[in-house]
Every structure is written in C-alpha cells, then in structure tokens.
Amino acid sequence: MVDLIACEWMKWKRSRMLWLMLLGAVLPALLVFLVELNGASDSKSLDWVNYFETNLQIMAMLMCPALFSLLIGYLFAREFQERTVNNMLTGPHSRLRVLTAKFIIAFPVLLAVMLLTFLLMLGTGFFFHGAGDTLTMSILGKEAGKYALLLMLQYALTPISAAVALLWRSYIPAMGLGIFAVISELTIMQSKYIMYYPWSATLNLATNMSPGHNSASIGYSTMALAFVVPLVFIAFYFRRADVHSG
Template sequence: MFRTLHIEILKLKGSPMIWVSIVGVAVAPILNYLIFLSLKNHEPSAISIERYFEQGYVFLVVLLATVMFGLIATYIFNREYQEGTLGNMLTIPTGRIELIINKMIILLGWIILLLLFAFALSILLNYMGIFMEFSREIIIKYIKVYLLTGVIYFLLTPVTIFITMIFKSYIPSIGFNIFVTISSLVISDTKYEEIFPWSLPYLLTIYEGEFHYPKSYSIAAILLTFIISLMACIVYFNNVDIE
C-alpha cells in the first residue's frame, strides 16, 4: 500500500495542477485583502479581525472550494485514463480498492494543505497593509474551522470521483461541481440548505444562526453522500473492464 502511495506522490511532483490549485485558493484571501484594504482607507470603523477572517473564509467556501476541490479530485482519478496508465498501475501489483484508497489519501492531504495555505496567506496579507492585531484564540478557532472544512469537502468528493469514473472526462465532473455551487447559492437562506450537502461546509463550521432541522440531519446528509457515492465508486471500479 505504501509503495503505491509513494508512486502517487512521485507522480504529482512537477504537476501543473499543483500550481493551478494554489493559485485558485489564493484568489479568495487576495480578494478579501483588497476589499479590507479599501475599507481601511475609506471606512476604518467597519473592519475587525473576526470579520476579516470570516469574510475570507466565506469567499473561499461559497465561491471557489467546491469547483476547485472537484477539479483536483477529477485530476487525480482521470489522469490514469487520459495517460493510459491505469492498466499499468494495476500490475504493480495493486488491488483496485487499494488504488482508490491511496488516491483518496492523496486527495485528503491535498485539500487540507490548500486550505491551510489559504489561511496562512490571509495572515500574511494582514501584515501587508491592514495590520489588524489578532489573538491566539482567533488563530486556533480558524485553524479548526479550516481543518473541519477540509474533512467535509473530502467527504463530498466521491460523487465527483464516481462521475469521473463513468465519463472519463473533466467536463461532466466540472459541470456537476458548477451546478452544485450555483444550487448552493440559490437555496441559501432557505431551510433546504441545511440538508443540501454542498451548503454544509459553511453551515457546520462558522454559521451561528438557528437551524430549521436538527444538526444531525445535516451530518447524516454528508455521511450518506460519502458512503453511498464511495460504495458506488468501489462497485463500479471493481467491475469495469480496464483496457
């Protein structure tokens, strides 16, 4: 298992997708920084360190994260089909379930590192013109928020992976992630967002309003999405012919 995992890591070295993903998640903290820099010059009483971190997080989660992490998941699983190396990967020898597990481990680590990078960039940008002081409690709070967000998004990625396995193309997977992103925006501020899995990273981390449904419904929605889609991936991948 560790040999296959090592091979997966080596395959990512020098991959342009690493830089694409870094630039992608950097958009949110940079956009947030520019907005707060303008507020500092025109309306300094409107800024606070809590609002700074919260708004940067919202920009990332609402606008970018679903599509970006969906693109990464598609890349990790689709590159074997595009490069024609899937058959070779299974002759190492590597079991099909083991291959899925290794790729999922890579995906989880990639998502977590990107989110921590976005948070670290927010801190760095604060010292480049805004200069708001923040406490250790704020740092710890948002590190937990970003880590939990990463886990939630990871639990949602098997849906994208399943679509990738079926169509063996980027277009349906990216289209699906754009669709769920728009859907999240459409149903925002309604009770249905509490059971729509792709709205839950924000609701289960920093949202402080009241829920119409018990939070257990939201957690169940995420877990069911993960379990059902992951099982679909395993069943399909174990039964499909590999050329």
Template sequence: MFLISIVGAVVAPFMCFIGYLMKKTERPDIPIKFNEFFVDTNLYVVLLIGVLLYGVITSYLFNREYVENTLKNVLTIPISKISIIISKLTLLLIWIITLTVVSWVLTLILGLMGSFEGLNTIILIRSFKEYIIGGSLLFLLSTPTIFVTLVFKDYVPAIVFTIAVTMVNVLIANSKYSVLYPWSAALVIANNGFRPEYPPIYSYISIVATSIIGFVATIIYFKNVDVK
C-alpha cells in the same frame, strides 16, 4: 498541477483582502476586524472556490490514468482496485488540507499587512479549526465527483458537476435550507452557523450520507468496470 492549485488557493484571501481595502477606503472610520476577515475568506473557500478547485484536483487525480492510458499497466501490479482508490483518496486529503492551510496562512499575512484589528490567540485557534473542518468536509464530499469522473472518464463532466454544486451553494447560502444541502452544510458546521429550524444532526447526516453513497458507488463501479 500542484503549483496551479496553490494559485487557486490564494484567490479567496486576495479577493477578500481587496474587498476589505475598498471598504476601508470608503469608510476609514470603521475598523476591520480580523475575525470577520477570517470568516468571510473561509466562506469563499468552502462555498465557492474550494468546491471548484478541489473538484478539478479530484478529477485530475482520478482521471489521469485514463488520459495517459496507463491504468491497465498499473493494474498489472499485484494491487487491488480498492487500494488504488484509497491511495488516491489519501493523496487528495493531504492536498486539500495543504491548500486549506495555505489559504489560512495567507489570510493571516494579509490581515497583518492591512493592520486589521482584534487578532488574538483565541481567534487564531478558532479560525484555523474552522478552516480545517471546512476543508475536511469538502474532502468527504469529493466522492460524488470521483464517481462522475470514473463514469465519464473525462474532466468536463466533473467540472460541470462542481459548477452545478457551486451554483446551488450560491442560491441557498443565506436560506434555512443551507443546513440541509451537503456542500453548504460544510460551512454551516465549520462556522457553527446552525439554524433553529433544523437540528445540527441534519447537516452531519446530509454530508455523511452523500460521502458514503458516492464512495460505495465509486467502489462498485470501479471494481466491475473493464479497463481497456
């Protein structure tokens, strides 16, 4: 699953790279800026591919014991259900950050191969920061997916949920409401793309509230559900 997720993580950089090469072929007189390449790739990661990819990973981590019918055996060990959730969340965070770094590194490599212009230390540091912030915020927003996975004990509802989230992302990405919707607000915060209609605190509140509600619902459900 980890190797498959690596393949998923490189999709966005390659998609953007091919798109920029096509653009360069049509307009060779216009230079391609490294900063634009980093920003556009992060947009694809946070708004589209990341939501789906990280959702699949989340459902895999939290559903595999149900699929393999091993959860009841795990619970015979003197370990609390909350500890199981926390350990899986820790692994999920490491996994997401690793894939985020892979996307950033590949974006850098492809940009160098394409001889894109404007690369400097400031852009490197800023883009890396934006990627890590975006990945971290998507991790916080994984808790609703965890809850859906545990309730239905199947991959399909969780995948359908992430698809629905992604469709809404696409719908409102360029509107002023993107700062209010948690999953699009992640990109707004990462890229500092706040809008004058709403204070930045609204974006932070929407993400934190969604994360906490999902986490609390997950803990309450998992602690009280009977494992058969």
C-alpha cells in the same frame, strides 16, 4: 501500499494542477485583502474575525466546490485521460488499494489549499492598523478550527467527484459537477432544505450563513451519506467494471 501512495504523490507533484491549487488559495485571499485595504483607516483596527470569515465564506461558497471537484476528478481520471490505466492496474496491487492510495493523496492536496489560504490571511492581516493588538490566540484557534471543519466537510464530498470522474473516465464532468454545485448551493441556501443538500449543508455548517436552518444533526447525517454512498459505489464499480485505456 506505501509504494502506491508514493507513486501517486510523484505523479501529483509533476502535475500542472499544482498551479490551480496555488491560484485557488491565493485569489480569495488577495480579493479579501484588496477589499479590506480599500476600506482601511488609521482610526480603526483590523477585525480579524470578519477578515478570516470573509475569506472562509468565499472558499466555502465558490472556490472549494469548483476547484476541489476539478482536482479530485483529475486525480481519479488522469490515467484514463492519458491512456495509462492498463499499466496502473497490471501491477501487483489490487484495484481497491489503488483507490485507497488516491483517497489518501486527496487529503494533503485539499489540505495544502486550505492551509495556504489561511496562512495568507494571517500574514496579510498584519499590514493593517492595530492587527497585532487585536489578534489573540482565542481568535486564531477558533478561526483555524473553522477552516479545519471546512476542509473535513469538503473531503467528505470527494467520493462524489471521484465517482463522476470514474464513470465518465474524464475530469471534465467532475469540473462541471463543481460548477453545478456552486450554482445549486446558492439557490438551495434560500430554502428550508439546505441541510439536506451536501454542498449547502457544508456551507452552512462551516460559515453559519443561515443560522435559522442550521441543524448540526441533519447536516452531519447528510455529509455522512454523501461520503459513504458514493464511496461504496466506487468500490464495487471499480472492482467489477471493464477498465481499459482505449
């Protein structure tokens, strides 16, 4: 199992997707920094909570659904795209172990994006007046917890993107799923059913954008179903399907 994980990690390190991970972390942080810089003044200290949470909302609403779906789709469909899936599956490891290794690698991939954007927000915040005086460990810990929550909620959505990529044997449909998720979550956020839809439930649980409809019990139940159902489907499908490289 360790060999499989190491192999997947080596393949990922050599992937061009690393540049997308970097852009996905840097662009939202840069946007928030420029907006804050435009309204900054020497008479007003930086509001760290607003600074962090503006970035968190951009990540939860726009960047994570689209980018993470693409990254996961690529991770699971790469061998089909490059016609090397036969070589991968003729080794001594079972198909379920191969899937497990990919899901294990998926976590540090998503973690790297979230951690980098959090550190960028923390570092760039000190460019503003009064930032050192207003930042407390309480604020830092609370905001770090929200980023960690968003990471876990987004990871719970990875089986959906993986299922789409494996069914179509390409990461392009997974990318389309990410775009659809961005559009649909913004639409459903206006309704009372937001906690029943995985992407809008993720957005509301992480950012509390619609507090009147924010039900933790319904939201986490939705996320549990969104994780378990496609995960079980992938396990049965990948074990039994006729998988070949064409």
